[in-house]
Amino acid sequence: MQETLKKRIHYFNFFRSYLKERVFFVVILNIVVGLLDGLGLSMFLPLLYIAAGQNLIQQDGDSTIAFVKWIEDFGLTLNLQTVLVMLLVFFVLKGVAYYFKGAYQVATQQYFIKKIRINSIKALNEVSYYYFASCDQGKIQNMLTTEIERVARACQSYFLAFQQLILVLVYIGFAFSLNWKFACMVCVGGLLVDFVYGKVYRKTKAISRQLTDGSGKFQGLIADYLSSYKYLKANGVAAKYRSKLAVQVEEIEQKNTRIGIMSVFLSAAREPLSIMVLCAVIMVQAMVLREPLAAVLVSLLFFYRALSCLMQYQTAWSSFLGVAGALESTDQLITVLEANKEETQGIRFTGLRDSLVIDSVGYKYGKRTVLHDISFTIQKNETVAIVGPSGSGKSTLVSLITGLLKPSTGKVMADAMSLQDWDLTSFQSRIGYITQDAVIFNDTIYNNITFWTAPTPESLLRFENVCKSAAIWDFVMAKEKGMHEVLGTDGINLSGGQKQRIAMARELFKNVDFLIMDEATSAMDSFTEKEIQQSIQQLKGKVTMICIAHRLSTVKNADKIIYLHEGAIAQMGTFETLMNGNNDFKKMVELQSVNA
Numbered sequence: 084m085q086e087t088l089k090k091r092i093h094y095f096n097f098f099r100s101y102l103k104e105r106v107f108f109v110v111i112l113n114i115v116v117g118l119l120d121g122l123g124l125s126m127f128l129p130l131l132y133i134a135a136g137q138n139l140i141q142q143d144g145d146s147t148i149a150f151v152k153w154i155e156d157f158g159l160t161l162n163l164q165t166v167l168v169m170l171l172v173f174f175v176l177k178g179v180a181y182y183f184k185g186a187y188q189v190a191t192q193q194y195f196i197k198k199i200r201i202n203s204i205k206a207l208n209e210v211s212y213y214y215f216a217s218c219d220q221g222k223i224q225n226m227l228t229t230e231i232e233r234v235a236r237a238c239q240s241y242f243l244a245f246q247q248l249i250l251v252l253v254y255i256g257f258a259f260s261l262n263w264k265f266a267c268m269v270c271v272g273g274l275l276v277d278f279v280y281g282k283v284y285r286k287t288k289a290i291s292r293q294l295t296d297g298s299g300k301f302q303g304l305i306a307d308y309l310s311s312y313k314y315l316k317a318n319g320v321a322a323k324y325r326s327k328l329a330v331q332v333e334e335i336e337q338k339n340t341r342i343g344i345m346s347v348f349l350s351a352a353r354e355p356l357s358i359m360v361l362c363a364v365i366m367v368q369a370m371v372l373r374e375p376l377a378a379v380l381v382s383l384l385f386f387y388r389a390l391s392c393l394m395q396y397q398t399a400w401s402s403f404l405g406v407a408g409a410l411e412s413t414d415q416l417i418t419v420l421e422a423n424k425e426e427t428q429g430i431r432f433t434g435l436r437d438s439l440v441i442d443s444v445g446y447k448y449g450k451r452t453v454l455h456d457i458s459f460t461i462q463k464n465e466t467v468a469i470v471g472p473s474g475s476g477k478s479t480l481v482s483l484i485t486g487l488l489k490p491s492t493g494k495v496m497a498d499a500m501s502l503q504d505w506d507l508t509s510f511q512s513r514i515g516y517i518t519q520d521a522v523i524f525n526d527t528i529y530n531n532i533t534f535w536t537a538p539t540p541e542s543l544l545r546f547e548n549v550c551k552s553a554a555i556w557d558f559v560m561a562k563e564k565g566m567h568e569v570l571g572t573d574g575i576n577l578s579g580g581q582k583q584r585i586a587m588a589r590e591l592f593k594n595v596d597f598l599i600m601d602e603a604t605s606a607m608d609s610f611t612e613k614e615i616q617q618s619i620q621q622l623k624g625k626v627t628m629i630c631i632a633h634r635l636s637t638v639k640n641a642d643k644i645i646y647l648h649e650g651a652i653a654q655m656g657t658f659e660t661l662m663n664g665n666n667d668f669k670k671m672v673e674l675q676s677v678n679a
């Protein structure tokens with residue numbers, strides 16, 4: 084019982100943390116509706132006496148009738164006309180209050196859903212890359228799609244349950260003032276019903292939690308399925324993977340069916356249970372307590388109202404519990420994301436003035452050290468190439484330079500200040516980062532390249548220039564809809580080289596200080612690569628460039644080449660210096676020349 088109360092308070096506080104004072108307005112409006120309804124209903128009492136031809140004045144000794152005697156304190160006579168007018172006034176007022184309460188409640192619910200959506204997206208946006216790379220991304224995807232929908236349903240059910248609970252309390256309040264014996268019976272009836280329903284709730288809730296976990300797994304599998312669709316098809320293993328998905332779907336459907344059946348049981352049991360308690364009350368009131376019929380009838384009216392509200396509360400609460408798992412998991416995930424937030428407080432970075440210094444940097448993934456004591460300087464507008472065998476730590480080093488990862492030892496400094504002291508977002512906004520797996524959005528070519536910049540004459544001209552520099556202009560022009568051609572999810576209709584050129588055009592469109600190319604031309608044919616290299620060459624000395632390349636021919640013109648071997652700098656210098664001094668590098672170059 085104490086645990087149940089704690090849970091209810093926990094949920095109330097959860098909604099209050101998002102809705103603040105709005106929750107109290109909802110409470111107040113619901114109380115007003117309940118009070119007006121109770122006052123309206125209490126008018127049936129004098130009506131029944133009048134209908135039975137009894138004089139109200141003669142009923143002074145009847146404690147029940149004392150309940151409506153207050154009307155006379157306002158100088159009104161308690162006759163048929165007054166009672167009917169009062170009845171009408173209370174119910175009209177209740178209708179008005181009900182409308183305002185309903186409208187406010189709808190607006191509050193929408194506000195809550197909007198807030199939780201925005202908060203979760205904001206938390207995801209601010210989370211550190213390190214956490215993102217190591218977390219369960221299926222779970223995040225599930226939260227942003229399925230779980231948010233369930234949270235919306237949870238919110239709706241919660242408010243409905245909340246409203247019914249307030250009405251129950253108001254009716255019980257009326258009941259106590261009218262007839263305390265009746266009130267006690269409501270409480271006993273309510274407790275009995277609560278006992279029966281309680282059992283079903285607990286089951287529903289446990290299944291709901293399992294359902295949330297199951298949906299998370301399913302989302303993860305679907306994400307993998309979509310991203311590896313081509314591979315699965317080409318290898319003829321799509322059917323095998325599909326059966327893995329089918330098992331998960333089966334499990335989710337079974338749980339949904341169980342929750343559905345329990346909810347149907349609760350709805351079906353509602354009426355018989357109410358009538359059962361109702362009959363018991365009539366028997367006790369009429370046969371044991373021998374109360375007058377009018378008092379019994381109005382008592383029953385309150386009783387029935389309170390009980391049916393209690394039932395509706397139970398049903399709404401059970402629906403709420405059916406989806407409450409989503410509320411908890413979404414809340415937990417937002418909390419975890421916020422706890423792993425990237426610190427971005429610092430001085431705003433407006434552009435590199437002097438140099439980037441990598442000072443004794445080391446990095447560990449868990450316990451495994453993958454970079455040791457790396458030190459070098461990149462002067463403003465210098466072109467630096469990072470080369471080395473696969474797994475030597477090139478991408479990790481670039482992630483440290485871009486601030487995606489924080490060094491385990493040492494520091495990365497921009498203009499003599501550690502990246503941690505700069506506002507990281509403003510620093511990263513000065514970076515153009517082109518990766519091996521070019522990122523393509525499911526939007527038009529124009530939006531992909533300009534990142535949704537308004538199409539002004541200036542931006543259109545800039546768009547054309549960067550397309551030419553990235554050797555993609557002919558491709559754009561050849562498309563039926565030109566720059567308005569939609570590229571499809573993950574650029575499914577583009578070749579690897581086309582994707583890379585679009586990604587390159589996007590970075591060129593941005594006004595950046597640093598251009599980082601991680602195997603940026605790896606998917607291009609030699610002819611296109613040459614064209615792009617010429618464009619890159621034109622940028623030499625205008626921006627600070629950091630290139631990771633396997634094809635060493637592309638780094639020949641770099642001002643500085645850093646040759647990494649097993650996470651440490653094996654040698655550093657110009658192409659010629661490395662050719663003369665480092666055997667491994669020389670071997671790599673020679674091997675590539677042979678293969679070329």
Ligand SMILES: Nc1ncnc2c1ncn2[C@@H]1O[C@H](COP(=O)(O)OP(=O)(O)OP(=O)(O)O)[C@@H](O)[C@H]1O
Pocket residue numbers: 216448453471472473474475476477478479480
């Ligand atoms: N997220 C990660 N968790 C654990 N280890 C990682 C992670 N990312 C990379 N590593 C390990 O760190 C080492 C360096 O990887 P990194 O990707 O930086 O090498 P690389 O030189 O860029 O390789 P490649 O040329 O093949 O892309 C590798 O041994 C790799 O297995």
